[in-house]
Amino acid sequence: MAAVPDPAQPDLVERTGTTPARLVVLLSGTGTLLQALLDASADPAYGAEVVAVGGDRPGVLGLERAAAAGVETFVHPLDAGADRAAWDAALAERVAAYAPDLVVSAGFMKLVGPGFLARFGGRMINTHPALLPAFPGMHGPRDALAYGVKVAGATVFLVDAGVDTGVVLDQAVVPVLDDDTVDSLHERIKVAERDLLVSTTHALVTRPWRVVGRKVHWDQ
Numbered sequence: 001m002a003a004v005p006d007p008a009q010p011d012l013v014e015r016t017g018t019t020p021a022r023l024v025v026l027l028s029g030t031g032t033l034l035q036a037l038l039d040a041s042a043d044p045a046y047g048a049e050v051v052a053v054g055g056d057r058p059g060v061l062g063l064e065r066a067a068a069a070g071v072e073t074f075v076h077p078l079d080a081g082a083d084r085a086a087w088d089a090a091l092a093e094r095v096a097a098y099a100p101d102l103v104v105s106a107g108f109m110k111l112v113g114p115g116f117l118a119r120f121g122g123r124m125i126n127t128h129p130a131l132l133p134a135f136p137g138m139h140g141p142r143d144a145l146a147y148g149v150k151v152a153g154a155t156v157f158l159v160d161a162g163v164d165t166g167v168v169l170d171q172a173v174v175p176v177l178d179d180d181t182v183d184s185l186h187e188r189i190k191v192a193e194r195d196l197l198v199s200t201t202h203a204l205v206t207r208p209w210r211v212v213g214r215k216v217h218w219d220q
């Protein structure tokens with residue numbers, strides 16, 4: 001989002017950009033989170049539209065969902081032995097071409113680095129299938145189940161240079177059942193996670209907000 005330059009409130013972020021806000025979604029898999037955003041944004045009152053979807057691997061269902069919705073797609077693979085910083089900078093260029101207000105990582109299984117964050121830090125969010133700071137990384141539901149927790153959930157946060165360490169924007173909680181498998185628990189989390197991503201994205205593009213320290217403050 002474009003920031004309102006207010007010297008008295010340097011952390012305040014207000015929606016001043018395009019209406020509806022432009023979202024670029026990054027993904028690596030089946031894209032049910034993307035689908036939830038596409039469905040929500042069919043209502044003009046939602047305040048955001050998906051203008052492009054990028055992936056790090058070709059042929060995934062998420063990219064097919066985007067194409068079926070008439071949304072532009074691109075694939076930006078990280079080839080074995082490739083220069084990571086160059087990949088990161090080139091990803092930033094490809095995303096920037098769509099002039100997004102917000103970048104949404106929705107099941108994107110690549111870490112973004114300093115080059116990307118220099119462009120999009122503070123306006124890139126990720127959704128993670130665990131209650132951060134517990135169980136970061138690529139296997140949140142598996143790790144939560146193995147630990148024996150009784151509740152699990154999802155976290156939407158602002159992406160920073162760490163792995164799942166950014167400022168928490170919102171979280172959703174689901175129960176862990178005695179007979180859960182990794183798949184059954186992840187599926188329950190994903191049902192809550194879709195609503196969480198849709199509601200958090202809506203709030204970010206329609207309400208003033210600021211980050212002070214590790215906390216997000218919603219001003220209205």
Ligand SMILES: Nc1nc2c(c(=O)[nH]1)N[C@@H](CN(C=O)c1ccc(C(=O)N[C@@H](CCC(=O)O)C(=O)O)cc1)CN2
Nearest residue numbers: 105108109110111112126128137160161162163164165
């Ligand atoms: N700088 C950040 N980038 C991203 C974050 C983040 O918090 N900071 N979140 C991710 C998503 N994510 C989990 O939420 C995540 C994605 C990928 C990895 C990882 O170790 N990936 C490996 C490659 C794995 C593969 O391709 O199969 C890698 O990038 O080398 C950990 C966590 C979005 N990006």
Ligand SMILES: NCC(=O)N[C@@H]1O[C@H](COP(=O)([O-])[O-])[C@@H](O)[C@H]1O
Nearest residue numbers: 029030031032033107127128129137
């Ligand atoms: N660490 C990243 C991570 O685990 N991402 C997770 O992948 C799933 C993607 O679902 P989808 O492809 O059906 O949208 C989601 O649960 C998302 O949080």
